[in-house]
Amino acid sequence: MKISGAEILIECLKREGVKHIFGYPGGVVLNIFDVLYDEKDIELILTRHEQGAVHAADGYARASGKTGVCIVTSGPGATNTVTGIATASMDSVPLVVFSGQVPTMLIGNDAFQEADIVGITRPCTKHNYLVKDINDLARTVREAFHIASTGRPGPVLIDLPKDVTTGTAEFKWPEQVSIRGYNPTYHGNKWMIRQAAQMIAKSKKPVIMAGGGVILSGAAKELRELAEIAEIPVTTTLMGLGGFPGSHKLSMGMLGMHGTYYANKAVQDADLLIGIGVRFDDRVTGRTSAFAPGAKIIHIDIDPTSIRKNVRVDLPVVGDVKNVLRDILKVIREQKGQWEAVRKSWLKQIDAWKKEKPLSYTFDKKIIKPEFVVEKIYEISKGKAVICTEVGQNQMWAAQFYKYDEPRKWLSSGGLGTMGYGFPAAIGAQIACPGKLVVDIAGDGSIQMNIQELATAVVNRLPVKVAILNNGYLGMVRQWQELFFRERYSHTRLDTVPDFVKVAEAYGAVGLRAVKPSEVEPVIREAFSIKDRPVFMDFIVDWREKVFPMVPAGAAIDEMIFDEEEKKPAKKLKAVK
Amino acid sequence: MRHTISVLVENKFGVLSRVSGLFSGRGFNIESLSVGETIDRSVSLMTIVTTGDDQIVEQITKQLNKLIDVIKVVDFMDVDHVEREMVLIKVAPRKNDKSEFLKLAEIFRGRIVDSGPATFTVEITGDEKKIAAFIELVRPYGIKEFVRTGKVAIAREGVKKT
Ligand SMILES: Cc1cc2nc3c(=O)[nH]c(=O)nc-3n(C[C@H](O)[C@H](O)[C@H](O)COP(=O)(O)OP(=O)(O)OC[C@H]3O[C@@H](n4cnc5c(N)ncnc54)[C@H](O)[C@@H]3O)c2cc1C
Ligand SMILES: Cc1ncc(C[n+]2csc(CCOP(=O)(O)OP(=O)(O)O)c2C)c(N)n1
Ligand SMILES: [Mg+2]
Numbered sequence: 147m148k149i150s151g152a153e154i155l156i157e158c159l160k161r162e163g164v165k166h167i168f169g170y171p172g173g174v175v176l177n178i179f180d181v182l183y184d185e186k187d188i189e190l191i192l193t194r195h196e197q198g199a200v201h202a203a204d205g206y207a208r209a210s211g212k213t214g215v216c217i218v219t220s221g222p223g224a225t226n227t228v229t230g231i232a233t234a235s236m237d238s239v240p241l242v243v244f245s246g247q248v249p250t251m252l253i254g255n256d257a258f259q260e261a262d263i264v265g266i267t268r269p270c271t272k273h274n275y276l277v278k279d280i281n282d283l284a285r286t287v288r289e290a291f292h293i294a295s296t297g298r299p300g301p302v303l304i305d306l307p308k309d310v311t312t313g314t315a316e317f318k319w320p321e322q323v324s325i326r327g328y329n330p331t332y333h334g335n336k337w338m339i340r341q342a343a344q345m346i347a348k349s350k351k352p353v354i355m356a357g358g359g360v361i362l363s364g365a366a367k368e369l370r371e372l373a374e375i376a377e378i379p380v381t382t383t384l385m386g387l388g389g390f391p392g393s394h395k396l397s398m399g400m401l402g403m404h405g406t407y408y409a410n411k412a413v414q415d416a417d418l419l420i421g422i423g424v425r426f427d428d429r430v431t432g433r434t435s436a437f438a439p440g441a442k443i444i445h446i447d448i449d450p451t452s453i454r455k456n457v458r459v460d461l462p463v464v465g466d467v468k469n470v471l472r473d474i475l476k477v478i479r480e481q482k483g484q485w486e487a488v489r490k491s492w493l494k495q496i497d498a499w500k501k502e503k504p505l506s507y508t509f510d511k512k513i514i515k516p517e518f519v520v521e522k523i524y525e526i527s528k529g530k531a532v533i534c535t536e537v538g539q540n541q542m543w544a545a546q547f548y549k550y551d552e553p554r555k556w557l558s559s560g561g562l563g564t565m566g567y568g569f570p571a572a573i574g575a576q577i578a579c580p581g582k583l584v585v586d587i588a589g590d591g592s593i594q595m596n597i598q599e600l601a602t603a604v605v606n607r608l609p610v611k612v613a614i615l616n617n618g619y620l621g622m623v624r625q626w627q628e629l630f631f632r633e634r635y636s637h638t639r640l641d642t643v644p645d646f647v648k649v650a651e652a653y654g655a656v657g658l659r660a661v662k663p664s665e666v667e668p669v670i671r672e673a674f675s676i677k678d679r680p681v682f683m684d685f686i687v688d689w690r691e692k693v694f695p696m697v698p699a700g701a702a703i704d705e706m707i708f709d710e711e712e713k714k715p716a717k718k719l720k721a722v723k
Numbered sequence: 724m725r726h727t728i729s730v731l732v733e734n735k736f737g738v739l740s741r742v743s744g745l746f747s748g749r750g751f752n753i754e755s756l757s758v759g760e761t762i763d764r765s766v767s768l769m770t771i772v773t774t775g776d777d778q779i780v781e782q783i784t785k786q787l788n789k790l791i792d793v794i795k796v797v798d799f800m801d802v803d804h805v806e807r808e809m810v811l812i813k814v815a816p817r818k819n820d821k822s823e824f825l826k827l828a829e830i831f832r833g834r835i836v837d838s839g840p841a842t843f844t845v846e847i848t849g850d851e852k853k854i855a856a857f858i859e860l861v862r863p864y865g866i867k868e869f870v871r872t873g874k875v876a877i878a879r880e881g882v883k884k885t
Pocket of ligand 2: 536537538539540541563564565566588589590591592593615617619620621622623
């Protein structure tokens with residue numbers, strides 16, 4: 147029996163186990179939406195902007211480990227997805243994005259709402275397709291889901307010309323996928339694994355640097371075993387938060403530009419650095435020529451291009467983190483090393499660094515410190531919330547002052563640093579995890595980049611909490627202006643505009659505000675008790691607060707600057723109350 | 724270092740732009756690129772000449788391999804191989820120089836593929852050195868224009884040493 151391309155598409159999605167799609171309709175996808183109208187097994191969540199749809203699908207994917215799915219129309223619908231796709235691409239998030247396209251006959255004619263989205267997204271997708279023949283549709287969808295979710299995950303876009311979805315064909319589901327140019331390596335080379343185990347055994351001052359790959363691979367358990375058995379202290383990248391329990395005694399928190407003093411010190415002093423599912427981003431390494439100068443580097447990664455892209459590597463192991471760690475663990479267990487004795491002085495040194503300069507801020511009785519808000523959220527949620535973030539200072543404080551003990555509890559745009567990511571991602575995460583507490587830690591600038599998604603959250607009765615650290619500034623940029631541009635705050639002042647409480651209320655959400663430190667806890671408690679709609683918490687925080695430690699651009703990561711006592715006299719600028 | 728890299732790709736539309744986009748997007752250098760079908764119609768072969776230090780060329784081959792439509796990548800640096808490029812050169816020698824020029828072309832096994840009242844077009848095939856040498860030698864005769872195909876390369880069949 148012949149069915150329409152739109153029906154074939156939806157049938158494919160069902161076979162892929164898709165339950166939720168985020169999307170926005172338009173001319174050339176009308177018939178796909180028409181099929182969805184009767185569809186019982188798949189729910190489409192209408193966002194209020196296509197960028198919101200992609201970030202929501204991304205949040206859904208990061209929170210659940212499943213592949214996120216979007217459908218948008220051609221032209222502006224498709225181009226609106228680009229930031230979301232690039233965000234997912236940089237952070238290796240599995241997505242399949244369907245964009246409508248003008249009929250094949252019209253492609254290239256500057257037809258109404260035509261955009262070459264395959265061309266536009268080529269550099270920011272893992273792969274993309276233009277389906278020209280309805281008979282290729284099912285196979286293409288199958289391949290797309292396979293590519294998106296395997297190896298190093300990433301977004302895949304499928305462009306669907308209108309005549310392909312309106313035409314008819316027999317439905318044939320390919321049981322097997324075989325793509326001759328795509329064969330990720332999942333198992334590490336045996337010799338390399340033995341070498342790695344030996345290097346670990348020989349090392350006196352090892353450090354594990356764990357990243358997003360640990361979470362993508364589902365290898366938190368194996369990582370913990372390795373760290374505990376061989377007594378190796380662990381630092382994680384921003385993307386690796388939750389890959390190793392933040393409250394574990396071997397945890398040193400995050401390293402890098404805004405990493406902890408002790409993590410950066412340890413990396414610089416280590417004799418062995420074990421990079422696990424990390425890509426040695428410049429925010430992490432600082433000046434690469436001065437990075438981990440005394441360490442041999444082992445790098446475990448599924449993507450060969452990550453290896454030796456930025457830093458020298460002494461022992462590369464290409465493979466899936468989980469498999470590789472299991473194999474290393476086997477060898478390490480045979481070694482029966484006297485780990486405790488060997489590591490004693492190293493762990494003591496790290497403890498000393500931890501005591502010397504812990505993450506800290508100065509509490510104030512009159513004005514709310516943003517770090518205090520994050521700490522309170524941690525305390526009241528008992529560390530169990532799914533935390534999403536926007537970008538800027540809010541993101542860094544959320545990384546520093548909340549401890550992530552499990553994977554997939556930390557959703558943040560690391561690679562692209564997309565302001566406006568957190569709120570729609572929280573919506574996606576809430577749909578993926580209906581019973582869980584989902585909090586977006588936001589800035590007053592970023593939240594305005596996708597604030598329209600309040601409507602999506604209200605209509606779907608999603609109890610997403612948004613904690614706005616309202617400093618009246620594009621704070622992270624202001625911090626750079628203060629430190630490196632002689633306090634010339636060029637175009638970073640926002641003032642407390644708009645009134646976020648009223649905005650929330652206008653959308654039918656709840657708006658709460660805290661101006662004094664004593665109001666912080668009651669506001670958070672009230673917000674957390676609301677279960678049927680979103681809540682905006684507007685925390686009016688100290689605009690002067692900066693993120694520390696900080697490694698200035700081009701410096702080595704142990705050349706950190708810290709919060710000096712505010713020595714300067716009265717500021718020229720009026721403080722935001 | 725200059726590397727000649729051969730890339731076996733799916734013969735699909737858009738593949739060339741994936742490959743060239745990779746080079747431009749990542750700031751890799753392309754000196755020449757040639758593409759053609761192979762015996763198997765479903766795949767094409769690209770020959771790319773690029774320059775870069777070891778680390779860059781390692782990235783180039785890895786990044787090429789990462790493209791879904793790329794089936795195989797061979798860096799001829801470590802492979803015994805034959806390279807050829809073809810060039811068409813239009814030269815306008817003066818009357819007195821014509822016979823000398825034609826002799827020169829012959830020495831290089833050039834073929835005259837077109838001639839006009841004042842010009843000859845020579846087809847010349849060879850490796851990099853030969854082509855460079857020929858161009859240098861004919862330059863004094865007055866090159867009007869030339870076009871090059873870009874290099875193609877093929878591995879030598881392994882000969883067992885006895
Ligand atoms: C304002 C701002 C400040 C920042 N400051 C910092 C900072 O101070 N410190 C910091 O760490 N980051 C910081 N970042 C984030 C930074 O930009 C990078 O996003 C981050 O460091 C990358 O983390 P990662 O190396 O874990 O790589 P990811 O981007 O998470 O990449 C994962 C790696 O694992 C590999 N991988 C994927 N799946 C597997 C698998 N199954 N098996 C094996 N390997 C796999 C991938 O190939 C890739 O190499 C900041 C970002 C912003 C926006
Ligand atoms: C889409 C986008 N535009 C610009 C930037 C550059 N940028 C990085 S942080 C930042 C300020 C963010 O301000 P806010 O959301 O208020 O966060 P704060 O730093 O004040 O906590 C800006 C503009 C960005 N990361 N993303
Ligand atoms: Mg701000």
